[in-house]
Amino acid sequence: MNRKKYQVDSNGYYGNFGGAYIPEILHRCVTELKDAYLRVLDSDDFKQEFAQLLRDYVGRPSPLYLANRLSEKYGCKIYLKREDLNHTGAHKINNAIGQVLLARRMGKKRIIAETGAGQHGVATATVCALMNMECVVYMGETDVARQHINVEKMKMLGAEVRPVTSGNKTLKDATNEAIRDWCCHPEDTYYVIGSTVGPHPYPDMVARLQSVISEEIKKQLMEHEGRDYPDYLIACVGGGSNAAGTVYHYLNNDKVKIVLAEAGGKGIHSGYSAATIQLGRLGIIHGAKTLVMQDEDGQILEPYSVSAGLDYPGIGPLHANLATQHRATVLAINDDEAIRAAYELTRLEGIIPALESAHALGALEKVSFRPEDIVVLTVSGRGDKDMETYLNNVQMC
Numbered sequence: 001m002n003r004k005k006y007q008v009d010s011n012g013y014y015g016n017f018g019g020a021y022i023p024e025i026l027h028r029c030v031t032e033l034k035d036a037y038l039r040v041l042d043s044d045d046f047k048q049e050f051a052q053l054l055r056d057y058v059g060r061p062s063p064l065y066l067a068n069r070l071s072e073k074y075g076c077k078i079y080l081k082r083e084d085l086n087h088t089g090a091h092k093i094n095n096a097i098g099q100v101l102l103a104r105r106m107g108k109k110r111i112i113a114e115t116g117a118g119q120h121g122v123a124t125a126t127v128c129a130l131m132n133m134e135c136v137v138y139m140g141e142t143d144v145a146r147q148h149i150n151v152e153k154m155k156m157l158g159a160e161v162r163p164v165t166s167g168n169k170t171l172k173d174a175t176n177e178a179i180r181d182w183c184c185h186p187e188d189t190y191y192v193i194g195s196t197v198g199p200h201p202y203p204d205m206v207a208r209l210q211s212v213i214s215e216e217i218k219k220q221l222m223e224h225e226g227r228d229y230p231d232y233l234i235a236c237v238g239g240g241s242n243a244a245g246t247v248y249h250y251l252n253n254d255k256v257k258i259v260l261a262e263a264g265g266k267g268i269h270s271g272y273s274a275a276t277i278q279l280g281r282l283g284i285i286h287g288a289k290t291l292v293m294q295d296e297d298g299q300i301l302e303p304y305s306v307s308a309g310l311d312y313p314g315i316g317p318l319h320a321n322l323a324t325q326h327r328a329t330v331l332a333i334n335d336d337e338a339i340r341a342a343y344e345l346t347r348l349e350g351i352i353p354a355l356e357s358a359h360a361l362g363a364l365e366k367v368s369f370r371p372e373d374i375v376v377l378t379v380s381g382r383g384d385k386d387m388e389t390y391l392n393n394v395q396m397c
């Protein structure tokens, strides 16, 4: 097997996907970042501070929990990787800490971020409060309304939240505005991207910072099962960061099947969907060549999902490559299936998952497991932010 097949190459490509398609004005910023990130991430000083904050501030390692009643229901052994138990309630904090530590080492004073569900915005605002950095978060107006608790948290943490009114006022539009801001402040500003999207080196950098998830799964499975790999890894994908972290150390292990759950919305052919891997064609979005939902003229289509963190019309280049190489199976989970799965986990295990994570749970009924299969499913976040959506959609279950 070509061991490099799934990893980024020196030009920032995963097979046909990736690269850095950026305006001239960002060239210097992106080159500066590309030159700095591996040097910093591999330095002892960074590694030590990052590991210490993940342990003492985030509360890592996050538990790998054997979900007995869920296992019984699906006829296999299901472990949940509990990213929902992290400080701020999701995996996003792992990446935010890493990038703000990098920004400081690059001498940047001002942090900007985009956010969909608000989890990445809250994580970034949290780290900025901790490290006394100025923070501006761009968020689509639609998401500001459906995730308003997270908006209030960001403000309480001292960040400025800028509502975005272009497009359908969700994650894509927030990302556009953040990139515009970066173009205007290339000298002092660091852009903390929240997922494995954007121009190289972001997808690789975010995947590396989230790879702590699979590093821990290996150790924890060894303790529980006497072997360090599962038969299945399951994660939801918006831009792809929790999935990238979950699979990172298993990419070259053929024994491990990878299942990615994307947002089917109201159904992939309904015109209201965010199932980018299945509906997308090769295109460029936010600086990366990847699968993009687009019309015949190449205009980006507005995605839809009940979940604010998954309605993005692109996908990380790492995942586009995993899907086209058939290394990962991609399933579209519709809104109603995700909501049913969230209620099921809540009733069976007493865990209210984030709506995004509920899509990963919705994949369980679509896979035929053998009784001896060991499954690790990442619960990327907790459901507190989604209570209103759950209550408004209770009729779906």
Ligand SMILES: Cc1ncc(COP(=O)(O)O)c(C=O)c1O
Binding pocket: 090, 091, 116, 117, 118, 119, 120, 194, 195, 196, 236, 237, 238, 239, 240, 241, 242, 243, 308, 309, 310, 354, 356, 357, 380, 381, 382
């Ligand atoms: C809890 C949670 N899970 C998953 C996602 C999707 O992002 P990603 O695909 O980068 O993990 C989000 C995005 O906001 C989120 O808040």
